[in-house]
Amino acid sequence: MDRPLIDNLQYANWSPAIFEQLRAGGVDAVHVTIAYHETFREMVLNLERWNRWFEAHPDMIFKGLSANCVHLARRSGRTAVFFGFQTPGPIEDDIGLIEICHQLGVRFMQLSYNNQSLLATGCYEAEDPGLTRFGRQAVAEMNRVGLVIDMSHSAERSTLEAIAQSARPIAITHANPAWWHPALRNKSDAVLRALTERGGMLGVSLYPHHLKGGSDCRLEDFCAMLAEAASRYGADRLGIGSDLCQDQPDSVVEWMRVGRWSRQIDYGEGSAAQPGFPPMPSWFRDNRDFGNIRAGLEAKGFDAAEVDGIMGGNWLRFYAASFGAMA
Amino acid sequence: MDRPLIDNLQYANWSPAIFEQLRAGGVDAVHVTIAYHETFREMVLNLERWNRWFEAHPDMIFKGLSANCVHLARRSGRTAVFFGFQTPGPIEDDIGLIEICHQLGVRFMQLSYNNQSLLATGCYEAEDPGLTRFGRQAVAEMNRVGLVIDMSHSAERSTLEAIAQSARPIAITHANPAWWHPALRNKSDAVLRALTERGGMLGVSLYPHHLKGGSDCRLEDFCAMLAEAASRYGADRLGIGSDLCQDQPDSVVEWMRVGRWSRQIDYGEGSAAQPGFPPMPSWFRDNRDFGNIRAGLEAKGFDAAEVDGIMGGNWLRFYAASFGAMA
Numbered sequence: 001m002d003r004p005l006i007d008n009l010q011y012a013n014w015s016p017a018i019f020e021q022l023r024a025g026g027v028d029a030v031h032v033t034i035a036y037h038e039t040f041r042e043m044v045l046n047l048e049r050w051n052r053w054f055e056a057h058p059d060m061i062f063k064g065l066s067a068n069c070v071h072l073a074r075r076s077g078r079t080a081v082f083f084g085f086q087t088p089g090p091i092e093d094d095i096g097l098i099e100i101c102h103q104l105g106v107r108f109m110q111l112s113y114n115n116q117s118l119l120a121t122g123c124y125e126a127e128d129p130g131l132t133r134f135g136r137q138a139v140a141e142m143n144r145v146g147l148v149i150d151m152s153h154s155a156e157r158s159t160l161e162a163i164a165q166s167a168r169p170i171a172i173t174h175a176n177p178a179w180w181h182p183a184l185r186n187k188s189d190a191v192l193r194a195l196t197e198r199g200g201m202l203g204v205s206l207y208p209h210h211l212k213g214g215s216d217c218r219l220e221d222f223c224a225m226l227a228e229a230a231s232r233y234g235a236d237r238l239g240i241g242s243d244l245c246q247d248q249p250d251s252v253v254e255w256m257r258v259g260r261w262s263r264q265i266d267y268g269e270g271s272a273a274q275p276g277f278p279p280m281p282s283w284f285r286d287n288r289d290f291g292n293i294r295a296g297l298e299a300k301g302f303d304a305a306e307v308d309g310i311m312g313g314n315w316l317r318f319y320a321a322s323f324g325a326m327a
Numbered sequence: 328m329d330r331p332l333i334d335n336l337q338y339a340n341w342s343p344a345i346f347e348q349l350r351a352g353g354v355d356a357v358h359v360t361i362a363y364h365e366t367f368r369e370m371v372l373n374l375e376r377w378n379r380w381f382e383a384h385p386d387m388i389f390k391g392l393s394a395n396c397v398h399l400a401r402r403s404g405r406t407a408v409f410f411g412f413q414t415p416g417p418i419e420d421d422i423g424l425i426e427i428c429h430q431l432g433v434r435f436m437q438l439s440y441n442n443q444s445l446l447a448t449g450c451y452e453a454e455d456p457g458l459t460r461f462g463r464q465a466v467a468e469m470n471r472v473g474l475v476i477d478m479s480h481s482a483e484r485s486t487l488e489a490i491a492q493s494a495r496p497i498a499i500t501h502a503n504p505a506w507w508h509p510a511l512r513n514k515s516d517a518v519l520r521a522l523t524e525r526g527g528m529l530g531v532s533l534y535p536h537h538l539k540g541g542s543d544c545r546l547e548d549f550c551a552m553l554a555e556a557a558s559r560y561g562a563d564r565l566g567i568g569s570d571l572c573q574d575q576p577d578s579v580v581e582w583m584r585v586g587r588w589s590r591q592i593d594y595g596e597g598s599a600a601q602p603g604f605p606p607m608p609s610w611f612r613d614n615r616d617f618g619n620i621r622a623g624l625e626a627k628g629f630d631a632a633e634v635d636g637i638m639g640g641n642w643l644r645f646y647a648a649s650f651g652a653m654a
Contacts, residue, residue: 040368040371041367041368044367044424044427045421045423047427048421048423048424048426048427049423051423051426051427051430052423094372094375096372096375096376096378096379097371097375099375099378100371100374100375100378100431103378103430103431103432104427104430104431105430
């Protein structure tokens, strides 16, 4: 299939207007976050909301379950929407919910968000004891059913252990290399080498706190980072995970950061002076701007196959290998 | 497809031994009750248990989702297991859970059990005000997604209203005609005529409390009842819904009858003298005895096509028309 366009992480305040932008931008597939700190039952309410959107807008979107859905999306001029969790909260303390969530269409799950979870440690904890007992069991079960392990918000040791223990390649769906921009959420060279040497994928983020220069980051700097990452890890291990949080009120970034675990505000990657969502770079405001990134990659000297891979082909290959039961 | 064997209602205490009996009896598909009074989350625990059985015994059973699964079962020498609820408890007060349950593989749901539910009235209530406001909405939503309405334990008026309001044929998965054995749980001629005239199916029950003569009911009397039912409603509207509750402790019949709604014991179809599961008729002890029923039907004078229909072909036709989204 020629030139699929896949964004492997968004958390928009979804609406028909954004679905129209997905179509205007030619996005064939998008991995959307459907839960942060929700219990299983609360997460199901979010699934119900997506069911209503799919019912109301079958001309624009449908539920993505396998790589074949990306092909169907291209043939029918629609966007396949794949589901993921940013915390393991929805599986509660019940390993059987991993298969149930996969049966409900969930395809990615982070083992931890910024905090310690039942499975692994998050990147903002002072100590990282690595995968927990439940975490090691969950890795094996996620491997078995085809639920992709995502370590975007996890801490270093936990991430290295997940990469090593997983029998299948894992993903960091939305982060950038720390050697480019040393934010706590960005990833060390050691993590990115281990991830990609085992066949895993890095989705590079457009979220300003992950960018060198923040909202003022220049497209050519972003593409230079991708060129250096390609030389270190291989262009075929890179894709996009924009972390686009479009049209969200700032109350939502509070929910993402604080959930129900703190009585005090935690600014996460923000600060008291900048508590809300930062403005997006001028060259990537929403789903209609992927062409700018493609052009930037071409200008940087990537060949056509590399550009096509980074813009979606690499995620598509990963989807094909990852979402089914383990052989 | 020649001669599929389908039992459209069982609630066994499932075990590898019973799965082996399903195979020994040549049962191609079985509709199993996976919930009575469970909340949604509790019902999901039951789904998880089935996932583990499917994982452990892929040579004998697999999850049934469509009529094609019955064909697959026959080709591969296995039994397709279809899921259903005997009360609407698992959808709680949330119409969105109807589609979620269908996505999880549930294919039948009773609108009420013996008591009043949020949707309809049960057959043991003194008053039957018919479908509720939520009930009418639920009928339309079940029609839309392909979740079959089952009125086996519902009261007369509610049942007639469900038949009339449903845009698709419904089922009484396990009951017998009241003109044969006037138990509260058996169905009036008016209900059975309305059901079958609109394309609905009656699954005849082998549960002793539904049989004339109880556990001592003779096979030829049972088959004579089927012959009379065929003359009134058409042989193509009849199938089997044995209500086999194999290997269950009597505590389970208490759960079925009392759930969490009463502090007093309610004997349902039993009595203080006979509080537990009654013994099955000698000619239908378990899944290996369907051949006796087939032989009884042949002896009664049904022709081969009628016998094949009652033993499974009619349910297969109903499955093919019922489990998908409404056209």
